[in-house]
Amino acid sequence: MREELRWTGEIGRVVASRKDDKWFVSILVHTDDANTMVQMSLMDDLFPAVGVDVGINTLATCSDGTTYENPRPLKVHQRKLRRANKTLSRKEYLSNNWRKAKRRLASVHYRISCIREDSHHKASTSIVRKASRMGIETLNVSGLLKNRKLAKALSDSALSRFLTMLKYKAERRGIPITEAAMFFASSQTCSSCGSKKSELTLRERIYHCDECGFTCDRDVNAAINLCPT
Numbered sequence: 001m002r003e004e005l006r007w008t009g010e011i012g013r014v015v016a017s018r019k020d021d022k023w024f025v026s027i028l029v030h031t032d033d034a035n036t037m038v039q040m041s042l043m044d045d046l047f048p049a050v051g052v053d054v055g056i057n058t059l060a061t062c063s064d065g066t067t068y069e070n071p072r073p074l075k076v077h078q079r080k081l082r083r084a085n086k087t088l089s090r091k092e093y094l095s096n097n098w099r100k101a102k103r104r105l106a107s108v109h110y111r112i113s114c115i116r117e118d119s120h121h122k123a124s125t126s127i128v129r130k131a132s133r134m135g136i137e138t139l140n141v142s143g144l145l146k147n148r149k150l151a152k153a154l155s156d157s158a159l160s161r162f163l164t165m166l167k168y169k170a171e172r173r174g175i176p177i178t179e180a181a182m183f184f185a186s187s188q189t190c191s192s193c194g195s196k197k198s199e200l201t202l203r204e205r206i207y208h209c210d211e212c213g214f215t216c217d218r219d220v221n222a223a224i225n226l227c228p229t
């Protein structure tokens with residue numbers, strides 16, 4: 001085995017699966033850990049409430065200023081992917097070489113999904129470990145997908161999946177999670193005085209409030225707005 005079992009308890013179901021020529025075994029262990037997790041959340045004072053802003057350039061920005069980078073694996077592996085696709089299209093259908101090329105293509109796809117999943121797991125675990133309560137946004141995915149350039153970057157960063165991951169990890173630890181209303185203007189609103197800008201372009205990385213003079217990183221300002229009170 002690659003790693004030791006992380007939990008002790010009665011072993012239930014064991015499932016073997018295969019992804020891209022690699023074998024995986026998942027082992028279900030019955031433990032009492034769930035109770036310990038809920039007790040942890042009772043120590044509310046130890047950890048602050050955290051607002052999380054998700055994005056394409058920076059995967060997550062927390063209201064305390066911590067950021068988690070977005071590896072955008074599809075962008076990085078685009079050439080490899082294109083080459084593997086091209087090679088496959090040149091091979092005779094169902095020939096041995098075709099099969100080989102198909103495996104190669106699957107392996108590039110697999111690598112991409114591993115990088116993405118790894119970064120999502122690391123960021124979400126790190127965030128839920130330091131929060132007593134969490135606030136996140138509700139993505140208007142269909143609205144964002146209308147912008148074709150943004151659509152590709154959006155599917156590459158799989159932000160909805162990241163938010164789902166944050167939610168289930170928070171739930172598992174007994175951390176209450178607040179989801180902002182879909183059209184809540186977390187980026188446009190000043191986290192200091194509450195006034196709202198009518199326009200804020202994606203290029204403006206620094207939020208500057210004309211009303212109260214508050215100046216702050218754009219994503220941190222959004223994260224503070226998402227922070228549950």
Ligand SMILES: [Zn+2]
Nearest residue numbers: 190193209212
């Ligand atoms: Zn202001």
